[in-house]
Amino acid sequence: MTLMKQFLGAAATLALCAGAATAEPALIYDLGGKFDKSFNEAAFGGAERWKAETGGSYKELEMQSEAQREQALRRLAETGANPVVMTGFAFGDVLNAVAPDYPNTKFAIIDMVVDQPNVRSVVFTEEQGSYLVGVMAAMASKSGTVGFIGGMDIPLIRKFGCGYAQGVVAANPAAKVIQNMTGTTPTAWNDPVKGAELANSQASQGADVIYAAAGGTGIGVLQAAADAGILSIGVDSNQNHLQPGKVLTSMLKRVDNAVYDAFMSGADLETGINVMDLAAGGVGFAMDENNAALVSADMLAAVEAAAAKIISGEIVVHDYMSDNTCPVN
Amino acid sequence: MHKLPPWADVVLIPLMSVIAAFAISALVIVYIGENPWEALKIMVDGALGSAYGWGYTLYYATNFMFTGLAVSIAFRASLFNIGGEGQAMLGGLGVAVVALAVPWPHWSLALPAAMLGAVVFGAAWAAIPAWLQARRGSHIVITTMMFNFIGAAVLNYVLVNILRPKGSMDPATARFPKGAHLPTLHDLPLIGSYFDKNTPANITLFIALAACVAVWYLMFRSRLGYAIRAFGKSESAAVYAGISPFRITMYVMLISGGLSGMMAINNVMGEAERLVLNAVEGAGFIGIAVALMGRNHPFGVFLAALLFGFLYQGGAELGLWTSIPIELRTVVQALVILFTGALDNMMRMAVAWAFGLARRRAA
Secondary structure, three states, X not given: OHHHHHHHHHHHHHHHHHHHHHOOOEEEEOOOOOOOOOHHHHHHHHHHHHHHHHOOOOEEEEOOOOHHHHHHHHHXXXXXOOOEEEEOHHHHHXXXXXXXXXXXXXXXXXXXXXXOOOEEEEEEOHHHHHHHHHHHHHHHOOOOEEEEEEEEOXXXXXXXXXXXXXXXXXXXXXXXXXXXXXXXXXXHHHOHHHHHHHHHHHHHOOOOEEEEEOOOHHHHHHHHHHHOOOEEEEEEOOOHHHOXXXXXXXXXXXXXXXXXXXXXXXXXOOOEEEEEOOOOOOEEEOOOOOOOOOOOHHHHXXXXXXXXXXXXXXXXXXXXXXXXXXXXX | OOOOOHHHHHHHHXXXXXHHHHHHXXXXXXXXXXOHHXXXXXXXXXXXXXXXXXXXXXXXXXXXXHHHHHHHXXXXXXXXXXXXXXXXXXXXXXXXXXXXXXXXXXXXXXXXXXXXXXXXXXXXXXXXXXXXXXXXXXXXXXXXXXXHHXXXXXXXXXXXXXXXXXXXXXXXXXXXXXXXXXXXXXXXXXXXXXXXXOOOOEOHHHHHHHHHHHHHHXXXXXXXXXXXXXXXXXXXXXHHOOOOHHHHHHHHHXXXXXXXXXXXXXXXXXXXXXXXOOOOOOHHHHHHHHHHHOOOOHHHHHXXXXXXXXXXXXXXXXXXXXXXXXXXXXXXXXXXXXXXXXXXXXXXXHHHHHHHXXXXXXX
């Protein structure tokens, strides 16, 4: 009897410990890879910040195959990981099918809207941040021609390009924007060689500021622009340091904040659509010692004025994804 | 070199290769500061220790059985078909076209139609390199390899421009209709209770097993199989015996392409239930290793496919429960391929030498 009691007690303690130990958040990176110096790495940065501040631990996973998307979501949910955060729209379809099976687990997906009661869909107003760097690009350009290089040709990336073009035209109505996409498949996120080729081609057409919204491909764009002696603009993470003194600024998309917030709220994660806009600090532009010399005082004043007007609602930046058209090209 | 007893050829050499690969993997894992014994335990436990693990292991193994059989039958005719990847991709397209064309009322109707789609598309993709080899002498290794890239580009174009639903950002087709859903092993009577509900292994496994038997019959019990093997051993002797090289090349490559295409029944129809861009994920290339390791015999292919299924599922578990990075999981898989495929002769020579020594002692 006592043995039984002891055994039960031990089992109960074990169960409690197991419960406490596994109720940790989890982060799944998209197939692009964790260290892409951009989107996924920003997510990793947010998770690390949470870890440093709270002393907690989290599970993370890089996948190897498509079949592992569902496997990873189910395994993490079954072991009690809560919330489970994933980066990238490619999880949308799978999450929509998996989420109803785990009503007690909270999921957060970045860059995609999944309409399930236990899912937080984090979307960013990339058009606003792109508008701001567009203003800076137009003011920094001497030739009056600026470039945009997107990764995969999807509405989301067109949204970046459209916001950028609107900002450019707002600052210099006569400016010309050359737009190119790297490809139509996910490999376009990780093709720095093609990115460099596109940057060189745009430079030869007269572009002297090029904005890359292309994940890992952007590293090639930044490199080629620096080699050609023209300016570039980074994306997602602060990429000013990649080519110090050659990167005008970076359009910040605070994926790190989205992950950090989700981890912080833990199992009490608020579900529904979570819009990370300029006012909420979800997007912005990067200033640091690497680009201080490139940004003049009136450029900074202009971009800050534009930011204030966007927040107050005086400037409305058109969202390409709302109707799949762009007012300026 | 001495002739080895069959058991050494079929069992001992592959086994030693796998052990050598694991030994080197263990060294690498120790080097990055993880415990290799723990890692092995997680892999075995995660892949074979539960109904859940088996559900995934068998799912991957089903893929590899098809591509392994495809490579092995071409090998028997001395044709090195490296195009399994592209043929399986196109097979996926065939499955998707069939599954989306009709609102299927029941899977038992959808399955034969989808199989036909997969076989026709996969075989058609192999037919062009086969014709080029047979008629024009273009080397099949080069052409099938090139056709993998062309296949990827074709699939890319079709998914992005034709089959992608409006408003979707993912280059993938819409979900297949409910009636095209294949029963998973869990849904089956009798054995269903052994398998986990949420694992992707499905009835395609039985089609793969049937394919193993059918290929065995074709290879060793049929007139065509005899012609294929004769042609593979010596083309000039085969021609002398009245076997047409053109016909054998075409037949073998059509069968091989059709088998690769059949893989799509498992991964496209059975698992994802929609066609995504990288649905094949290298299974076509794994098929080469599977065929090499299985000595181009259907039963060997079956065993080797199980081993690679174990490696894939075990690798996923390593990713979930340890901090061993994804690159290293790939290294472990690559080492097994290296040892069983490329370095096969090394083991063979060592074993043959040992056997020779033993025989001389005995004499």
